[in-house]
Amino acid sequence: MKLIDGKALAETLQLHLKDEVEALVKKGIVPGLVVILVGENPASQVYVRNKEKTALKLGFHSKVVRLPADTSEADLLTLIEEYNQDEAWHGILVQLPLPKHISEEKVLLAIDPNKDVDGFHPMNMGRLWAGNPVMIPSTPAGIMEMFKAYQVDLSGQRAVVVGRSNIVGKPMAQLMMMGNATVTIAHSRTKNLSALTKSADILVVAIGVAKFITADMVKKGAVVIDVGMNRDESLKLCGDVDFDEVKDVARLITPVPGGVGPMTITMLMEQTVRAAQLASQK
Numbered sequence: 594m595k596l597i598d599g600k601a602l603a604e605t606l607q608l609h610l611k612d613e614v615e616a617l618v619k620k621g622i623v624p625g626l627v628v629i630l631v632g633e634n635p636a637s638q639v640y641v642r643n644k645e646k647t648a649l650k651l652g653f654h655s656k657v658v659r660l661p662a663d664t665s666e667a668d669l670l671t672l673i674e675e676y677n678q679d680e681a682w683h684g685i686l687v688q689l690p691l692p693k694h695i696s697e698e699k700v701l702l703a704i705d706p707n708k709d710v711d712g713f714h715p716m717n718m719g720r721l722w723a724g725n726p727v728m729i730p731s732t733p734a735g736i737m738e739m740f741k742a743y744q745v746d747l748s749g750q751r752a753v754v755v756g757r758s759n760i761v762g763k764p765m766a767q768l769m770m771m772g773n774a775t776v777t778i779a780h781s782r783t784k785n786l787s788a789l790t791k792s793a794d795i796l797v798v799a800i801g802v803a804k805f806i807t808a809d810m811v812k813k814g815a816v817v818i819d820v821g822m823n824r825d826e827s828l829k830l831c832g833d834v835d836f837d838e839v840k841d842v843a844r845l846i847t848p849v850p851g852g853v854g855p856m857t858i859t860m861l862m863e864q865t866v867r868a869a870q871l872a873s874q875k
């Protein structure tokens with residue numbers, strides 16, 4: 594078994610990004626990323642802080658707008674429109690999940706697709722499914738970077754994605770299909786799931802159940818990517834894959850923490866740099 598070191602890869606990619614930021618700054622453009630957080634979800638607080646730290650480290654113009662949990666949908670939409678109009682901000686990210694009284698669909702539709710560095714706007718989702726992506730959701734984008742760095746050739750491979758969310762499962766499946774893999778999307782209602790996962794040369798797991806994938810569900814020599822972020826019995830951070838047993842079956846495997854998470858943040862920064870580059874070419 595070999596570890597896919599997401600943390601180290603993220604640091605390497607960030608060195609390159611820093612150079613790109615410097616080149617932009619010389620032209621008078623500072624990439625700007627605004628993150629909007631509604632409410633006090635503790636996990637969101639951690640992620641948002643990490644995003645801000647990374648943005649500042651790379652020399653971005655960065656801001657986190659923290660709004661109370663009872664912020665109205667109308668007020669949030671107005672704020673998004675203000676950032677859409679403000680040229681200083683190239684990327685706008687509204688942290689999910691949102692409080693229940695706010696429509697996620699309306700909020701994602703309100704973000705200017707050119708500033709939608711998450712790639713969650715229906716326009717960007719559609720472009721991805723049509724095979725002409727502009728903004729790509731950062732978690733699947735980060736996983737594709739891992740495949741590249743570790744020379745995982747997807748062509749002709751059987752890939753299984755466990756999880757069908759708009760932010761991970763679906764875009765992940767499409768990106769691997771674009772890499773010529775044969776892709777199956779499985780989910781909580783899939784019958785005979787372990788037979789399916791065991792047939793996978795490449796297994797990507799994003800279902801949000803701690804240590805759900807056990808060694809008997811994995812093919813010998815498979816590449817296993819763990820998108821999960823859970824707490825185990827002792828409140829330790831753990832993934833959707835039972836790492837301690839699956840590591841002896843897999844050829845390549847990502848740890849949690851230090852795997853997909855740091856790559857997600859890095860790709861978000863990369864897309865913000867690209868949004869700034871695109872805006873400067875207009």
Ligand SMILES: Nc1nc(=O)c2c([nH]1)NC[C@@H]1CN(c3ccc(C(=O)N[C@@H](CCC(=O)O)C(=O)O)cc3)C=[N+]21
Pocket residue numbers: 639640643686687688689690711731822830849850851852853854855857858
């Ligand atoms: N609009 C939006 N965009 C997102 O990209 C988005 C979101 N909403 N909502 C929540 C999820 C989750 N997410 C993570 C990012 C980094 C880590 C990360 O850095 N994890 C570290 C550990 C962090 C810790 O210590 O808790 C690691 O895996 O090593 C995790 C999770 C982005 N998300």
